[in-house]
Amino acid sequence: MGDQWTLLVLRESFYGTRRFDAFQGALGIARNTLTERLDRLTGAGLLTRVRYQERPTRYEYVLTDMGRDFFPVLAAIIRWGDQWLGDGPGVPLLLRHRGCGHATTAVVSCGECGGELTAAGVVVEPGPGMPADERARLAGT
Template sequence: MDLLGDQWTLLVMREAFAGVRRFDRFQAELGIARNTLTERLDRLTGAGLLDRVRYQDRPARYEYPLTDMGRDFFPVLAAIIRWGDQWLADESGPPRLLRHVDCGESTSAVVDCADCGGAMTAENVVMEPGPGLSL
């Protein structure tokens, strides 16, 4: 499945993390066509990242809150935001800031080793076949 293969999917997830839950708000925030948004929301709910909860019967309207699986996607999105801020932002600065609620500071994602806490980079990490790899 090509779940995250386009910009709209990542932007829908970004808005979900910003607290957007309703179709019309997603559409207003993103300027996305209704059919494209419907397809992305269907894809994200089908994959388990968003839930679909009815909040009105007539007409039927739904909210799309993050699931546990969706909330667990945050570090991935934060890393993509950090990369975009470093390589794609213009001179006016990044379009969104991540503020750590616990300390109040603006921050960015880092990837550290879960065992020793050291920074993980392309230069100091190797990928090896894991037990789930079948040839």
């Protein structure tokens, strides 16, 4: 995905930010850097540009289905940061589940049994789409 700016632009998108000036104001990012990140995210299919003004032409940047599907990744990063980087009186951001109303954190779980996935509890093995050279490299580790 790139660098920290890419994740921060996505985070702002999940907050509801859609316009260039709003991204820039929220992030304090240089215009050329923001332009590059928005182009990268639209090119990758996570955001789409939607024109909202004709003269001058202006666009909003809206999360696509692919972009919205990135939310669990961002939630996991938030959880990790809260656990390992927090130094204040509490977490800076709460994720409240609309379904039950509780503040929650991300948990990565097995799609079959629902058990939590951890590095110690998972074996990595080649899948059917892995190229042969990568398959050989993974087998050698």
